[in-house]
Amino acid sequence: MSQIVSKFQELGLTLPACPAPVAAYVPATRFGDTIIVSGQLPSVKGDFSAFTGIVPNQISVEKAKEAAQICFLNNIAAALTQLKAGETLRLVQIQGFVQSANDFHDQPIVLNGASELAVQILGENGKHARTAVGVSTLPKNVAVEISCTFQAIKE
Numbered sequence: 001m002s003q004i005v006s007k008f009q010e011l012g013l014t015l016p017a018c019p020a021p022v023a024a025y026v027p028a029t030r031f032g033d034t035i036i037v038s039g040q041l042p043s044v045k046g047d048f049s050a051f052t053g054i055v056p057n058q059i060s061v062e063k064a065k066e067a068a069q070i071c072f073l074n075n076i077a078a079a080l081t082q083l084k085a086g087e088t089l090r091l092v093q094i095q096g097f098v099q100s101a102n103d104f105h106d107q108p109i110v111l112n113g114a115s116e117l118a119v120q121i122l123g124e125n126g127k128h129a130r131t132a133v134g135v136s137t138l139p140k141n142v143a144v145e146i147s148c149t150f151q152a153i154k155e
Contacts, residue, residue: 003088003155004076007121018077019043022139027078035082035089035150039097040074041142042067052141055110057101064098064143065113071096071146072114076121079150090125090151091118097145100134107132114146125153 008015018027019040028037042051051067053059059067072094079089096111098104111132118126138145 004080004121011120013073013121015080016044016073016077018081019074020046028082030082030152033152034092035079035152037075037078037148037150039145039147040071040078041138041140041145042070043074044070048140048142051143053143054099054101055104055143059143061106061109064110067142067144068096068110068113068146069117071144072117072148075146075148079148083152086155087152088125088155089122090153091122091128092149092151093128094118094130095147096130096132097135097138098132099136099138099141099143104134107134110144111146
């Protein structure tokens with residue numbers, strides 16, 4: 001975990017607190033060395049308002065990419081609550097959902113916000129499989145929701 005914290009500092013990022021669930025679930029759960037994080041929204045200290053709406057009609061692709069980055073940071077915050085001493089994270093998969101206009105087909109570009117940040121933070125351990133899906137609506141009217149699967153590995 002200390003490698004991740006150091007990388008956050010190096011990149012000038014702030015590690016968010018683990019977001020509180022918006023319904024009846026836990027932010028993350030661990031089974032063996034697998035950590036599954038519930039879908040995380042682009043909330044900054046509980047505020048979603050900067051990242052709501054349909055891409056690209058109500059929120060730009062660039063702003064949605066920023067939302068994807070925040071979702072990923074919230075995924076890391078949730079995953080870190082499941083680590084034991086001497087462990088770090090390896091990203092296995094990102095599942096991303098983009099609230100999209102019917103004729104919008106660039107969901108992968110939006111999700112690149114999270115994928116590129118994953119590699120910046122985790123290096124080789126940030127390379128991952130990914131799903132990018134367009135949907136008609138998301139909780140709190142947010143533009144993006146991301147869920148990740150991580151593996152806990154020795155630091």
